[in-house]
Amino acid sequence: MAIVVEVQQIGDLFRIVSHQIVESDDNPEFEALQRVADESAAEAFRMIEVRDTLQVLLERTQLEQRESEVVALFLLGWDFPEIAQQIGVSRQFVQATFKRAVAKLRKTAEALGINAL
Numbered sequence: 001m002a003i004v005v006e007v008q009q010i011g012d013l014f015r016i017v018s019h020q021i022v023e024s025d026d027n028p029e030f031e032a033l034q035r036v037a038d039e040s041a042a043e044a045f046r047m048i049e050v051r052d053t054l055q056v057l058l059e060r061t062q063l064e065q066r067e068s069e070v071v072a073l074f075l076l077g078w079d080f081p082e083i084a085q086q087i088g089v090s091r092q093f094v095q096a097t098f099k100r101a102v103a104k105l106r107k108t109a110e111a112l113g114i115n116a117l
Contacts, residue, residue: 053114061108066100070094 003037054075063071066087080098084091109115 019035040074055116056112057105057108060112061104063101063104064097066097069091070097071101071105 058068058071070083070085073086078086080091080094084094087094
């Protein structure tokens with residue numbers, strides 16, 4: 001039997017669902033299926049940990065309004081040119097603002113003993 005663990009995101013919440021797949025342990029595909037399931041679950045948990053770490057850092061770091069705006073749009077998957085166009089500034093301004101924000105987040109992470117950034 002293989003157990004597949006799935007992490008589902010629903011808005012800001014995460015739900016963990018497990019599925020049991022009954023197979024013979026001597027089936028050559030069983031080990032591969034279990035390995036894929038284990039790796040998928042591990043990656044999902046790493047993403048939850050990263051999200052939670054970022055949330056803590058953002059809550060504990062005093063960012064300027066533009067820095068917060070740039071970081072928020074970046075975390076939504078926007079690139080620097082898109083962010084620049086959205087907020088009406090140059091790409092260089094966005095890059096410099098992002099760099100300042102990341103430096104502040106790293107300083108907070110260091111103060112909290114977090115080595116992830």
